[in-house]
Amino acid sequence: xxxxxxxxxxxxxxxxxxxxxxxxxxxxxxxxxxxxxxxxxxxxxxxxxxxxxxxxxxxxxxxxxxxxxxxxxxxxxxxxxxxxxxxxxxxxxxxxxxxxxxxxxxxxxxxxxxxxxxxxxxxxxxxxxxxxxxxxxxxxxxxxxxxxxxxxxxxxxxxxxxxxxxxxxxxxxxxxxxxxxxxxxxxxxxxxxxxxxxxxxxxxxxxxxxxxxxxxxxxxxxxxxxxxxxxxxxxxxxxxxxxxxxxxxxxxxxxxxxxxxxxxxxxxxxxxxxxxxxxxxxxxxxxxxxxxxxxxxxxxxxxxx
Amino acid sequence: xxxxxxxxxxxxxxxxxxxxxxxxxxxxxxxxxxxxxxxxxxxxxxxxxxxxxxxxxxxxxxxxxxxxxxxxxxxxxxxxxxxxxxxxxxxxxxxxxxxxxxxxxxxxxxxxxxxxxxxxxxxxxxxxxxxxxxxxxxxxxxxxxxxxxxxxxxxxxxxxxxxxxxxxxxxxxxxxxxxxxxxxxxxxxxxxxxxxxxxxxxxxxxxxxxxxxxxxxxxxxxxxxxxxxxxxxxxxxxxxxxxxxxxxxxxxxxxxxxxxxxxxxxxxxxxxxxxxxxxxxxxxx
Numbered sequence: 001x002x003x004x005x006x007x008x009x010x011x012x013x014x015x016x017x018x019x020x021x022x023x024x025x026x027x028x029x030x031x032x033x034x035x036x037x038x039x040x041x042x043x044x045x046x047x048x049x050x051x052x053x054x055x056x057x058x059x060x061x062x063x064x065x066x067x068x069x070x071x072x073x074x075x076x077x078x079x080x081x082x083x084x085x086x087x088x089x090x091x092x093x094x095x096x097x098x099x100x101x102x103x104x105x106x107x108x109x110x111x112x113x114x115x116x117x118x119x120x121x122x123x124x125x126x127x128x129x130x131x132x133x134x135x136x137x138x139x140x141x142x143x144x145x146x147x148x149x150x151x152x153x154x155x156x157x158x159x160x161x162x163x164x165x166x167x168x169x170x171x172x173x174x175x176x177x178x179x180x181x182x183x184x185x186x187x188x189x190x191x192x193x194x195x196x197x198x199x200x201x202x203x204x205x206x207x208x209x210x211x212x213x214x215x216x217x218x219x220x221x222x223x224x225x226x227x228x229x230x231x232x233x234x235x236x237x238x239x240x241x242x243x244x245x246x247x248x249x250x251x252x253x254x255x256x257x258x259x260x261x262x263x264x265x266x267x268x269x270x271x272x273x274x275x276x277x278x279x280x281x282x283x284x285x286x287x288x289x290x291x292x293x294x295x296x297x298x299x300x301x302x303x304x305x
Numbered sequence: 306x307x308x309x310x311x312x313x314x315x316x317x318x319x320x321x322x323x324x325x326x327x328x329x330x331x332x333x334x335x336x337x338x339x340x341x342x343x344x345x346x347x348x349x350x351x352x353x354x355x356x357x358x359x360x361x362x363x364x365x366x367x368x369x370x371x372x373x374x375x376x377x378x379x380x381x382x383x384x385x386x387x388x389x390x391x392x393x394x395x396x397x398x399x400x401x402x403x404x405x406x407x408x409x410x411x412x413x414x415x416x417x418x419x420x421x422x423x424x425x426x427x428x429x430x431x432x433x434x435x436x437x438x439x440x441x442x443x444x445x446x447x448x449x450x451x452x453x454x455x456x457x458x459x460x461x462x463x464x465x466x467x468x469x470x471x472x473x474x475x476x477x478x479x480x481x482x483x484x485x486x487x488x489x490x491x492x493x494x495x496x497x498x499x500x501x502x503x504x505x506x507x508x509x510x511x512x513x514x515x516x517x518x519x520x521x522x523x524x525x526x527x528x529x530x531x532x533x534x535x536x537x538x539x540x541x542x543x544x545x546x547x548x549x550x551x552x553x554x555x556x557x558x559x560x561x562x563x564x565x566x567x568x569x570x571x572x573x574x575x576x577x578x579x580x581x582x583x584x585x586x587x588x589x590x
Contacts, residue, residue, distance in 0.1 A: 224588065
């Protein structure tokens, strides 16, 4: 403030006007993008309140909550909800355990560990849809290396993504392959940023290492674990790429998670009202989750800056 | 550090080896496949020993697949070109829109600016189809459905929040005193932004741009829903290619290898910034 008082009056005024108006001008483009995205969002909300099928455009009219009410007695909807939750729950739990384990393995800053952690980023940087194609080739019943390995240990007729019994397992495996490095890399950064004093003190006192892990490492790492887990949960409950590329939601309705089901509703059965209502429900779920996430994320961000 | 027993060292070694095997083997195997003919791919049992061939890559790059029966056109290189165009375009637009906004959000926090920043962030976590499905209808009405611009605009959904939140963190790290000193010298607000703030945040801006490029390149759902056949990027193209080429497994593998190479190289190059980018600036590597 004292700095500004030293300036000639004219310039001070110019700066003040600039400070008041410029931020708004500079954020204008971002605001326009926001509006550009909010318009289709509102449109989707309106569609979800309509009876709207592309095959019967004449019958399009508001039916208010009917699309949502129908869900209550619609076994397909409950299947979608169940599959989505199972998928998200399984992938995130397994990825968290694996990611934490790998982060602990690579915790020491050695050249080798750093090299391995960079290598492990590669699956994460592979487009999920291409990762799914890679695994599709590896699980091909004719020549896939994994099919061969499985049959060579005596498991006959293991059909991976093409059997309803193992389809979920297969896509979960691909998800783990792609996204475990995400959790690993965040937790590794977290582990390496922890202060060393508590660990040195514990070592001096001869505290057993399992105790150190449960009582010092884990609590101190918790903000990182929460942020990484919620981040993953938000993405996993919306998974589309891997499942669509692998099975298109099949076989049957085994893997019709929210976004796959909405996509099929829109483009195959052209039931736009139902598709939009499905997306609104998924949005409501992610909205709650993302609010919890952002709170944790902000705390972590303040600590980092 | 506590002393480790030889047994523990051994077990750790085995565990790391298994981890490397699980995460690296698929990439390794697909690369091998891409250098094989269908005959060697279809051998049982599978083997690491084969005579490498470049035919798969040649077919993809020349766009002609010669079989015994006929010659088939492959549009894969066009998909590559589309991916480059869409990703570069999306990142440039996101930088032009996002960097000034990030600066103003970092320097002049108002409720208005925070609302925009958090709204953009929330888009990152909203289901993409929610926005995409109505957009297919709008795009047809607006004549955007067959344009690169329409897609580049939609890609802002992923690129803009990323740029905005990462770059904002870098601007916040710059001391305001430096900027004041420059402005007392008679320079305008914009000059300060251009000559002081942007160069100082330069590495962060570059890293955010690289990451945005990776995410744009890897995106699938936007283009699947909105892109017409001749505007499709590799992610959509590769999937279509699998259906079209049927049993040309070597070429599918080669297409996958070509499609993932750019992002893998960029990731290794930008690895220092990846943690920060992936956590949208919450965790520093």
